[in-house]
Amino acid sequence: MMRAWILPMVFAACGVLVAASQFAKGSPGTAAPLLLFFALLAWLHSPLAFPRSVGAAEAQRRSAVDGRPVVYWRAGCTYCLRLRFRLGRNARRLHWVDIWHDPAGAAVVRAANDGDETVPTVVVEGRPYVNPDADWVRAQLSSSP
Structure with missing residues (x-):
């Protein structure tokens, strides 16, 4: 059951890390779209899209x-x-x-x-x-x- 959620969790974690690094660099305008992009990827590859x-x-x-x-x-x-x-x-x-x-x-x-x-x-x-x-x-x- 967990196997179906591994890829979406990886996308979500990567999105959080990338967005946090952009936010730390002082670019919240870049961090927000990146986080949304990774959240969309996570949703598309999850069982929720079906x-x-x-x-x-x-x-x-x-x-x-x-x-x-x-x-x-x-x-x-x-x-x-x-x-x-x-x-x-x-x-x-x-x-x-x-x-x-x-x-x-x-x-x-x-x-x-x-x-x-x-x-x-x-x-x-x-x-x-x-x-x-x-x-x-x-x-x-x-x-x-």
């Missing part, structure tokens, strides 16, 4: 009922982040599974990717797709009931 995750079993159950794709992801993954932001508001309609919080989700991803934890892996109707284009995922959403 819709709330559910377990793999729950996501599969929900997907079987509503036909929506399941996205397996992990915090700090730039490809997951890109997919999340390119989907925009549609991202909330998908079922998200954080493989660092759910061992069953990690097992699904490893089974689909020859033992590798390659994310994002999107499962549509039981079939996995690795790092699909956001437009394709959006089309899968519009074709679901």
Whole structure:
């Protein structure tokens, strides 16, 4: 569980150190934007930037009922982040599974990717797709009931 927060904490700590050094040099006008920049990086690489995750079993159950794709992801993954932001508001309609919080989700991803934890892996109707284009995922959403 802590693994998902290591990178965001590193960004936040670096931001505090860089901002403190600029403030100590007498440049508070430079320190504030730098601190905000590092805070933004920390947020983008944290689980907070993604819709709330559910377990793999729950996501599969929900997907079987509503036909929506399941996205397996992990915090700090730039490809997951890109997919999340390119989907925009549609991202909330998908079922998200954080493989660092759910061992069953990690097992699904490893089974689909020859033992590798390659994310994002999107499962549509039981079939996995690795790092699909956001437009394709959006089309899968519009074709679901």
